[in-house]
Amino acid sequence: MKNETRGTRILAGIVFRFFAVVFAAAGLIMLQGLSEGLEPWIRSFMASTPLPEELRFHAASHGALIGILFSFSLLAMLRSPLDNPLLLHFYFVGHLIFLGTLLLTDPALAKQSFFVFILFAAVLAVLFAAYPKRLEMLRPREPKTINRPLLIMSGIALLGLLPFMIQGVAGQIGDAQMQFRWGEGTALGLSLLYAGYLTATSRAGARTLGIVQALAYLYMGAASITLPDYPGSWGIAGGAAAIVYGLVYGVVVLRQLAPGSSLSNPYSIQR
Incomplete structure (x- = not known):
């Protein structure tokens, strides 16, 4: 019976990894996500159509959201997919944020x-x-252990991202070109904030999700410096x-969510 259960888990892991x-x-x-993510530095030959010059930073937002936050979250699950339902939870909610925005x-x-x-509905249904x-991904049984330093970092991110998100809403409402470029920036900001909250819960997979976020901030910082105007x-x-925030956030995530740290972390709030 144990061998059968173990075999089922292995098969389920293989099937999920494939998708x-x-x-x-x-x-x-x-x-x-890759071709537009490279747009600030390389006019990629992989792009389906050449992007107008004025959309190059918007392409960076697309690369950060689709290429880093979404795709990297799935790839990060390949090592141990059944132990990281938080990453799949973020992937689901992130897509809902995108569509809702x-x-x-x-x-x-x-x-x-x-x-x-x-x-997107088909992709989410298959996954x-x-x-x-499935139930663990939707409603984790693992209790939240809110990490105060990470929650404070998320509050700082909110202050920094709020003008960017407001600008995205205003730009999208006034966009006559019928492209979801400005609004996608708002979806990126909201996804980063939600990911920050999930990371602060300290559940299994939070450390990996925090590292993915740090990469997204570093990337957006580099793209902004490359295309400042x-x-x-x-x-x-x-x-x-x-860039400074991404570096600091990454260090805080690695220190606060180190294996076993939640058991003795004085900055955590049990929920």
Whole structure:
């Protein structure tokens, strides 16, 4: 009986890993998370169409959201998928944030791009069906241990990202080109904030999710410094601040969420 259960877990892990690789690769290549992510430095030959010059920083936002936060979260699960339901939870909610932001900031574009809703629904449905710990992914049984330093870091991120997100909403509402470029920046900011909250809960997978976030901040900072005067850019000062924040956040995550640290961490609040 034990051998059968172990065999089932191994098979389930293999099936989930297959779909995780497929959908991560799709995000990087088909949805251009990689090609647009390289746009601040390389006008990539992998792009389906050449981007107008004024959209190059918006392409960086796309690369950070689709390429780093979403695709990297799936790839980070490959080592031990059944032990990291928090990463899949973020992947699900992150996509809902993306679709919700599109619907609220540009209903006409959302109606025109209905296939995007169908595509993401299909991806999430397949991952949900392939993941053995479905209930654990939706409603974790593991208690929250709110980490105060990480929660404070998330509050700092909120203050820094709020002007960027407001600008994204205003820009998307006023966009006559019917492209989800400004709004995608807002979706990126909201996804980063939600990921920050999840990381502060200290549940299994929080450390990995925190590292992915740190990479996203470092990337956005580098892109902003490279393209300081482009529409949507955080500028030189904002880019430098994002790099410093990403470095500090990464260090705090590694220290606060080191294996076994939650058992004796004086800065944690049990929930």
